Amino acid sequence: MTLQHRIDLLVRLGEYLQRSGHEWQHIKEQANRKNPWFAPEFIEMATNNIVNSFLQKDKLERWVKEYNVPAENNAPLVVGIVMAGNIPLVGFHDLLCIFITGHISKIKLSSKDEVLLQHIVSSLKEWESETADLISIADNLKGCDAYIATGSNNSGRYFDYYFGKYPHIIRRNRTSVAVLDGTETSEELEKLADDIQTFFGLGCRNVTKLFVPLGYDFSALLKALNKYEHYENFHKYKHNYDYQLALLMMGNKFYMTNGTILLSKNESLFTAVSQVNYEFYNDKKELASLKENKDVQCIVGHNSIPFGQAQQPSLFDYPDGVDTMKFAVSL
Missing domain, CATH: 3.40.605.10 (Aldehyde Dehydrogenase; Chain A, domain 1)
Structure with missing residues (x-):
């Protein structure tokens, strides 16, 4: 052929x-x-x-x-x-x-x-x-x-x-992260909600960790995430949410929620279904190492992959940054 x-x-x-x-x-x-x-x-x-x-x-x-x-x-x-x-x-x-x-x-x-x-x-x-x-x-x-x-x-x-x-x-x-600077529009935050919640957050291109500036107000993001409030009707997802909520409550840990997703301060890039971790930064220069982090599939944000496009890879977007076509042609 x-x-x-x-x-x-x-x-x-x-x-x-x-x-x-x-x-x-x-x-x-x-x-x-x-x-x-x-x-x-x-x-x-x-x-x-x-x-x-x-x-x-x-x-x-x-x-x-x-x-x-x-x-x-x-x-x-x-x-x-x-x-x-x-x-x-x-x-x-x-x-x-x-x-x-x-x-x-x-x-x-x-x-x-x-x-x-x-x-x-x-x-x-x-x-x-x-x-x-x-x-x-x-x-x-x-x-x-x-x-x-x-x-x-x-x-x-x-x-x-x-x-x-x-x-x-x-x-x-691998997983993906988003870097916010506080200037995001409501439309961008809605697209970020897609990056977080499409496929129930199960993909390596789904955002599971947020890096936000000190003093960041999460209320607009939580409102944008209401787009996926219907997830509470999906019993498998709801079971995960209830379980992670119980762990946070029993651990007496601070969290934010809109009723269908949990935001928790945590250094880990990886998290469970229904939960997103966040971490504060003083200067974006502190985050330069993210580009070299082998656990990071995508970085979403201004000057990175545009909000809402994490789950729209092109032919040239190779998992883990390893060029599969180059590998195939070289065999």
Whole structure:
């Protein structure tokens, strides 16, 4: 399958997802039933970003041109991909990188995100039989030439042990932060609420830590976060909120809340679902090291990723800052 053939097939996939016919609607409903954290609105959001940011012909052609991807891959290697399942279709970009460069993808799906990706792979094979030679789903990834594995810090140690002697990309826990200066408009704060609460805060691009100037007034932000007050009707989220609230109360710790999310002063970048940590700063220069922090996926704020765009990655936005396309082309 030539490069242009693969691009055309991916464009067809984008058109299929965008059309959202009966079959794809059924698959999305099935994915939500299997994993309630995959709310319909978030499956839709993930799908739309893939369609608009990844699967447009002009964007794909510009992307492959940037990496000088050859028209034909005459020596394809087998790349094992261990996918995460924290948010819908989170592993699609890895599959896209390997497929478009003409290598062979052997995928281990997360049990949390099987339905959507299985259907996408099946559809590609149905439209073009040669795809079966390039993409397969497997429970065991032994015998691959290279690996891309995404998981927790704990699973990362196992990935290092099993895959370390092969060409590899191994990703661990990451999260995102926002730097506020107090001049944010109500519209920007509403967009920040999206960066915090979309996907219930489960993505590595979700903001879990705020850096705010001394004396910062949180009232406008808490008001903006009311946009997601309907989360109190989602029992899994509400259970997390009640549990974290109880811990803060029993620990006699100061917190702020609008009834659906907790703001707590804490140095940790990571936090639980339904809670956001914050920390005061005197001078933004104190935060320069954030750019080098290996736990930070994105920095949101003025002069950084614009508010509301943390969960809208482009083809060139690579997880953990590791260029997956460069890795694939160099194999």
